[in-house]
Amino acid sequence: MPALTLDRLEKRYPGHIAAQSVSLSVHDGEFISLLGPSGCGKTTVLRMVAGLIEPTGGRILVDGRDVTALPTNKRNIGLVFQSYALFPHMSVFENVAFGLRRQGLQGSELKQRVDQALASVRLSALGDRLPRQLSGGQQQRVAVARSIAPRPSILLFDEPLSNLDASLRDEMQIELKRLQREVGITTLFVTHDQGEAMSMSDRVCVLAHGVVQQFDTPEAIYHRPATGFVASFIGRPNRLAGRVVRSPEGAAAVQLNDGPVLTATAADGMAQGTAVDVVVRQEDIRFADSAASNGPTLSGRVAMRSFVGSRVQYLLAFGSTELIAEALTNGPHAGLAVDAPVRVSVEPQHVYVTPTASQATA
Template sequence: MSRVVFTAVQKRFAGVGGRPATLAVRSLDLEIESGTLVTLLGPSGCGKTTILRMLAGFEEPTSGTITIDGQDVTRLPANARGTGMVFQSYALFPHMTVRQNVAYGLIAAGRSTREVARKVDEVLALMQLGALAERAPEQLSGGQQQRVALARAIAIEPRVLLFDEPLSNLDAQLRERMRDELRALQQRLGITSLYVTHDQTEAMAISDRVVLMRDGAVEQHDTPNAVYTQPRTAFAAEFMGKANLLPACVTAVTEAGVDLDIGGLSARLSPSGRRLVPGDVLDCVVRPEHFVLGGPKSREVTVLRAIYQGGHAIYAVEIAGRSCTVVDAGIHQRGIAEAGQRIAISLAGAPVWPLLPAGQQESRRDDSK
């Protein structure tokens, strides 16, 4: 069991050939609790891989420290850190068999022949790769290659497992299966893991905690559920899934909570700790699937477009002068509405979350420059 701590870690890449320097990571403070899987999530170029490579020892921070179990590893060579890494490109040794690939790290670490054989057999069995042991990587499917790469990484019993978009080269179905398999294995072995992805669905499915990154800084660090339902900023709300950002007016503040009017719809604000008084205006996030269709306290809106999705339909409507997406999961009972039709919608009982005021949404990142 291993705990990882980044303290004020910054990474600046010098500009080459007259190009400006890049501040890839601004000032990272991050703790990864022992045995948990933390995901670095964010768009391309936000610094995810750089953070992973600094923990692996492939890249040296410009400033700051990284510890594993209290040991300062910031300047330690990669092979002395006890980290195992799985890459998007698998990075298997092409001229070695599956068995030799899995054995590689153990042999490099100077383990005895007998111990190598025992550990390799154990890991091959764990990963259900026994039947493929004598094959070359080119004789394996993408999914099998990635399983070998994972086997190679865990064979050395790393303190920390690092993943850089490991499923990106797999097709959608296999990606989901591997994702669930990987998470089950990580939990069973209890290996502290840092996992990089740009796919928010993947992040929500496998993580204990999600670190949403933007321009080299942490935008939000929370549980998967909290980043989805309680995004701090418009960027976080929109990155985590389809989000309606709607202006709300506070109509009443009582012991029971804060009541809102959102374009004629009554709503109750989720408990957020924000101090508000009647008359305050704020931007709120409403997820498309949180609207209630056909219920009481409804207001009618016109369906502008209807898109059939099999299990549900998506309607485009206008609320408070903004275009809005609404999920209708009741089409199998009520039928699907068509463009031009009026539908009754409400926000009774729906989670409605306030965004930080626009001026504060950037402040935390500016502070850390």
């Protein structure tokens, strides 16, 4: 039996649909991320699961029990807010104990549950401190401890890492994943950061305009995007326009507007001349060595160079068409200078092609 089931969940406002027929089945102990840009509906879905927003339609089932009409405190769900929402006048111990006291726990049982929760987030020695005496990462762990202390069936996170600096955010990704594995709690995690979603999740649900675009493993979403939106949202994309043509070998290909031709398996079956949107990820563009190449190459020049730490980012010009590509800082192509000639290639399966919006609706 799934730990959480969303059955055609919807939320409609006058003139706006925030979530449309969202259906998910989450296994017990799974870590699921709701991923998408601002306004895609991910927080709306999370808040409907939490009972903070009433759905317009559909059902929410927790462990097979329909909780759609139940208030938040009857759903056995823990929620960690973006702001942590700790009580500033209460100690760490009392913050974690708050929900347990409302359940009627007291005495030694209360202390044992709080101690267990603090130990799970490695804050056992800080129970007497106030929130203002803690770092941002420690405050977040207190919020997690408070949420898991009542032993909920499902734990919900609403963009909990967005207020942390980059290095602490990376550390907390590992901490949250470790904790989730150790506790074994089913987790629904909202984020607009694809790095967070891809690194932490068992499966990722990509949303756009309130509609599920793809619900799959991080590997499948990255390597086999189901829609043009997923292809353009995941990774570091070049977004281009073109038309379907045929390569000299007869294979499906796309010609970028006034630019080079790319072989594209995704264009198979599309009529010659079809206007298409094209996505080529920066990381899928390969610099071709002069000795050999595994396919057709494009010849151009380096228009701009940027050092970004672990990689070097290049703006490459092919006539009037420009592509952004990247090379590892310690790799053989990290030292290309501006105006240097380059040859690159892109494997056909990495050229993602969808009909343009006007073409698709014609």
